[in-house]
Amino acid sequence: MRIAVVGSGYVGLVAGACFADLGHQVVVVDNDEAKLDALQNGQVPIHEQFLPELLARHRGSRLEFSGNLQEAVRASDVIFVTVGTPQTETGEADLSFVESVAREISGALGGYKVIVEKSTVPVYTSEWVRKVILRNGTDPACFDVASNPEFLREGTAVADFLFPDRIVIGCDNERSAEVLRQVYAPMTDGSYYQRANAIPQPDRTSVPPPLLVTSSKSAELIKHASNSFLAMKISFINAVASICESVGADVNQVCQGVGADSRIGRRFLNPGIGYGGSCFPKDVLAFRAVARECGYDFRLLDEVMHINEEQRTRFLRKVRSALWTLRGKNLGVLGLAFKGGTDDIRESPALFLVQALLQEGCKITAYDPAAMERTREVMNSTLKYANSAYEAARGADALLILTEWEEFANLDLSRLNQELKYPIVIDGRNLYDSEVMAAQGFTYYSVGRAACHPEGVPAALRNGVKKA
Numbered sequence: 001m002r003i004a005v006v007g008s009g010y011v012g013l014v015a016g017a018c019f020a021d022l023g024h025q026v027v028v029v030d031n032d033e034a035k036l037d038a039l040q041n042g043q044v045p046i047h048e049q050f051l052p053e054l055l056a057r058h059r060g061s062r063l064e065f066s067g068n069l070q071e072a073v074r075a076s077d078v079i080f081v082t083v084g085t086p087q088t089e090t091g092e093a094d095l096s097f098v099e100s101v102a103r104e105i106s107g108a109l110g111g112y113k114v115i116v117e118k119s120t121v122p123v124y125t126s127e128w129v130r131k132v133i134l135r136n137g138t139d140p141a142c143f144d145v146a147s148n149p150e151f152l153r154e155g156t157a158v159a160d161f162l163f164p165d166r167i168v169i170g171c172d173n174e175r176s177a178e179v180l181r182q183v184y185a186p187m188t189d190g191s192y193y194q195r196a197n198a199i200p201q202p203d204r205t206s207v208p209p210p211l212l213v214t215s216s217k218s219a220e221l222i223k224h225a226s227n228s229f230l231a232m233k234i235s236f237i238n239a240v241a242s243i244c245e246s247v248g249a250d251v252n253q254v255c256q257g258v259g260a261d262s263r264i265g266r267r268f269l270n271p272g273i274g275y276g277g278s279c280f281p282k283d284v285l286a287f288r289a290v291a292r293e294c295g296y297d298f299r300l301l302d303e304v305m306h307i308n309e310e311q312r313t314r315f316l317r318k319v320r321s322a323l324w325t326l327r328g329k330n331l332g333v334l335g336l337a338f339k340g341g342t343d344d345i346r347e348s349p350a351l352f353l354v355q356a357l358l359q360e361g362c363k364i365t366a367y368d369p370a371a372m373e374r375t376r377e378v379m380n381s382t383l384k385y386a387n388s389a390y391e392a393a394r395g396a397d398a399l400l401i402l403t404e405w406e407e408f409a410n411l412d413l414s415r416l417n418q419e420l421k422y423p424i425v426i427d428g429r430n431l432y433d434s435e436v437m438a439a440q441g442f443t444y445y446s447v448g449r450a451a452c453h454p455e456g457v458p459a460a461l462r463n464g465v466k467k468a
């Protein structure tokens, strides 16, 4: 099929590359000239596993980049809209980018086309997109509007796109549903997965994925409800972690026991410094606003957000209790991205904590495998950057782990101990076994577990033991 993808961000670029890999002819459109130049010149603007391979495979043949939306629409059967839907000051989703794309598309619809809302949008958006296109004089027989929410996670976006738990298509008639079935046919009929050069299948996924056909309103609600539920799962386990800290239980053991129940599941029961990123914070807030508008007071979501904010404050208190005063302290920080595997720093809890600690007068040297360039664009020069985790730790009063990158879970602990001025690690992601850390000579703080101290050190001297 001939597909236009409007927006070349995390979702649009990945969707475009994956549609091309499924065998479709794709043009990805953006109005950001710098981004377009980079894409047209062979650069890969975001950090995503398998994305460079797919772009190299299809660029210039099945995958093109363009700044001309109308031309791309005229040449396509299906138009996926993947522009941003940031939050407004009052918490609703800002749909002005979506509206402007709908307006621009109107003039270019010739034969029958399906306009697919892939951005995360509130219920009724498909109806509004349809109204805007009609208002601009388009024949109603020329188009349908459908909703196809995207569930990919940054860091594993390509694999998530091609091996999803489900594909949801919200279509209000059979004609548009059939077009979307064809788009995803290489996945739903399993033919994509037979190919020798298909992206490798991740563990825990099964193919072919099920395709759920719903109304457009249901599809819009599925996305908001899914993200809100996942955020709730994170806040729930963070609240449990706080209780574990008070009573001396181990939250990891609790997660294991709770998550073994197949009705609950182990995934997303990860205590830490709270959720962030470009999706959960804004989507929970937007769903809260949708509910309010519909006359339902969704207070559960207020609490989800409240626990999330509190989790950062609790972590700051932990740093303070480990180090006493903060002004002038040298801290090594591992992780700036909002989670491991991505360079995205939008709403990153790690960055929030770094900023708060800088304000307290700490001196910070940070390392992140992918997010330092983006951080440099938004942070003032008070933050120093290191080339490795060990360099970030060098001479520091303590090391903070703020993002769950795999490489941070596999550090050479004796080298780390040598690099630090004081062997204190404050781990906001629970990457290490407390006993192992104590045995390696660290004072180790984590989330939802008791602090551990170096073996053989008298209790009175345990915190901040100065090395010989």
Ligand SMILES: NC(=O)c1ccc[n+]([C@@H]2O[C@H](COP(=O)([O-])OP(=O)(O)OC[C@H]3O[C@@H](n4cnc5c(N)ncnc54)[C@H](O)[C@@H]3O)[C@@H](O)[C@H]2O)c1
Pocket (backbone or CB within 6 Å): 006, 007, 008, 009, 010, 011, 012, 029, 030, 031, 032, 035, 069, 082, 083, 084, 085, 097, 100, 101, 118, 119, 120, 121, 150, 151, 152, 153, 154, 278, 279
């Ligand atoms: N990032 C994720 O992990 C993720 C996952 C699922 C869903 N979503 C949703 O998908 C949507 C896009 O998210 P993202 O992270 O890719 O956003 P993004 O900000 O990375 O990308 C949006 C792109 O749209 C472009 N754009 C804006 N207006 C345009 C216009 N009129 N014409 C052409 N291009 C235009 C921007 O220049 C930008 O490149 C959001 O609604 C988001 O909530 C995101």
